[in-house]
Amino acid sequence: MNMKKKNVLILGGSSDIGIEVIKIFLKLNWNVSAHYFKNKTKLNLLKKKSKNLNLIKLDFSKANPRIEILIKKNFKDKYDSIINLIGYIDNKGYENTNLKSITKSLTANMIIPVLIEKNCVKKMISQKWGRILNCSSIGIKFGGGKNSFNYSLSKHCLEFIPNSYKFWAENNVFINNLRIGVTDTKIHKRMKKNLQLKERLKLIPAKRMATPSEIAIYIVNLSTEKNSYMTGQTLTVSGGE
Secondary structure, eight states: OOOOOOOEEEEEETTTHHHHHHHHHHOOOEEEEEEEOOOOOOHHHHHHHOTTEEEEEESSSSSSTTTTHHHHHHHHHHHHHEEEEOOOOOOOOOOOHOOOOOOOHIIIIIIIHHHHHHHHHHHHHHHOOEEEEEEEEEEGGTTOOOTTHHHHHHHHHHTTOOHHHHHHGGGGGEEEEEEEOOBBHHHHHHTTTSSSHHHHHHTSSSSSSSHHHHHHHHHHHSTTTTTTSSSSSSSETTTTO
């Protein structure tokens, strides 16, 4: 692969972890395309500092019959690495979920990312180099939270890696999953105000949350040349859980 022309697509780039991942890739002199929907304040600040950052705005939570056309238009087959950090959560438990909410979660967290990766993997195979990383949650290990049935279901589906994908490895194209543990992001910052987080941290052998910058290092290592052999795996970074 031409080391001077590396392109990475980060889905869910406006998340706390996404921002840290973008910072690292920009330092590595990669061309970065960052997807977002609503929150782009931090992305704009990064864009002002670097010409190598391109922003893509799209709402993945809505089923759209033209979605494959939109994917081909907005996510062209030019990426050497794809990182999926999308994490749509609707706070619905099993008892109060419905067709609309399940469809919304599956569309955002699983269907759209898979279609984007499908559209882009051809280039990776032809150039004999590519990395795909789908980010999931440690909650999957424990069956998900009480109010995160739809989210957990969609992430379970996302983690499925068909055997046929593993054969991409003969063309140096690797695909893996990363289950991320409790991290000091916006959602957990809100939990700091009550006992819920305190009790949650007791379950972690490390007795603390990860920082977004810590998680970003693992993500980047799995999505660049530093990952020279691993594929078809689901890894966990969670402080020992």
